Amino acid sequence: MTDNIYNPEFVKGLFNRMSSSYERMNYITSFGFSIRWRKQFINSIPSTKEKVEVMDLLTGMGENWESVRRKLPNATISALDFSEEMVKSAKLKNEKHFSSSILILQEDILQNTLPSHHYNIVICAFGLKTFNPDQLKILAIETSRILKPGGKFSFVEVSKPESFILKFFYGFYLGNIIPILGRLFQGDPTAYEMLWQYTEKFVNSKQAIEIFKSTGLTANYDSYFFGCASGFSGSK
Numbered sequence: 001m002t003d004n005i006y007n008p009e010f011v012k013g014l015f016n017r018m019s020s021s022y023e024r025m026n027y028i029t030s031f032g033f034s035i036r037w038r039k040q041f042i043n044s045i046p047s048t049k050e051k052v053e054v055m056d057l058l059t060g061m062g063e064n065w066e067s068v069r070r071k072l073p074n075a076t077i078s079a080l081d082f083s084e085e086m087v088k089s090a091k092l093k094n095e096k097h098f099s100s101s102i103l104i105l106q107e108d109i110l111q112n113t114l115p116s117h118h119y120n121i122v123i124c125a126f127g128l129k130t131f132n133p134d135q136l137k138i139l140a141i142e143t144s145r146i147l148k149p150g151g152k153f154s155f156v157e158v159s160k161p162e163s164f165i166l167k168f169f170y171g172f173y174l175g176n177i178i179p180i181l182g183r184l185f186q187g188d189p190t191a192y193e194m195l196w197q198y199t200e201k202f203v204n205s206k207q208a209i210e211i212f213k214s215t216g217l218t219a220n221y222d223s224y225f226f227g228c229a230s231g232f233s234g235s236k
């Protein structure tokens with residue numbers, strides 16, 4: 001089971017099953033902090049009115065797009081995710097709120113067809129935990145490959161805080177309360193239990209940043225709300 005949880009088909013199935021309740025649960029999971037963390041992690045990217053190319057990796061339902069639009073008003077936004085159900089919702093959001101201006105690609109990032117040296121900015125929110133170290137290495141290589149020289153990137157993920165008390169309460173909440181809420185909202189007890197299992201194994205972004213640095217990218221560690229989320233941002 002341990003290894004299978006990183007099998008892309010397993011991960012895709014999980015997100016397909018969670019899609020109907022994902023937005024609501026995302027908010028509840030972090031007590032609404034996910035919205036704040038999303039804004040903060042995008043703030044690592046400098047604002048510009050230039051026509052930059054942005055790639056939102058593991059876009060889900062396009063939760064980052066609003067913040068990107070505000071910060072980079074003339075950006076061309078592309079987005080990638082492999083879950084059919086998440087992409088379905090992302091396409092609806094694109095039509096309804098973004099005049100279908102966002103290019104949505106339904107692909108596995110580990111086997112993608114994205115162009116090399118193309119994007120000025122690559123962002124990714126809450127997608128690191130479902131990758132094992134070998135897959136993180138591919139993610140890092142692919143991020144480096146698709147970025148233009150000088151391009152910027154920022155990643156964020158829910159993490160285990162270092163403080164014992166916070167770890168206890170946040171762990172109890174994510175591992176016990178959230179699956180119950182997940183069951184109430186969508187009738188699938190396993191999907192949300194899995195999310196905590198991923199976070200338990202992921203711990204924080206320290207290993208991921210080292211993997212990214214090992215590909216030659218420059219990165220700084222970012223910690224959010226006493227380590228309840230962590231990430232890294234930098235440039236190629």
Ligand SMILES: C[S@@+](CC[C@H](N)C(=O)[O-])C[C@H]1O[C@@H](n2cnc3c(N)ncnc32)[C@H](O)[C@@H]1O
Nearest residue numbers: 015058059060063081082083086108109125126
């Ligand atoms: C936790 S959600 C994050 C969604 C969104 N970025 C957000 O901020 O809420 C993770 C997303 O990554 C996608 N994903 C996971 N592994 C992937 C892969 N190998 N290739 C493409 N998408 C993947 C899932 O389908 C899911 O929509």
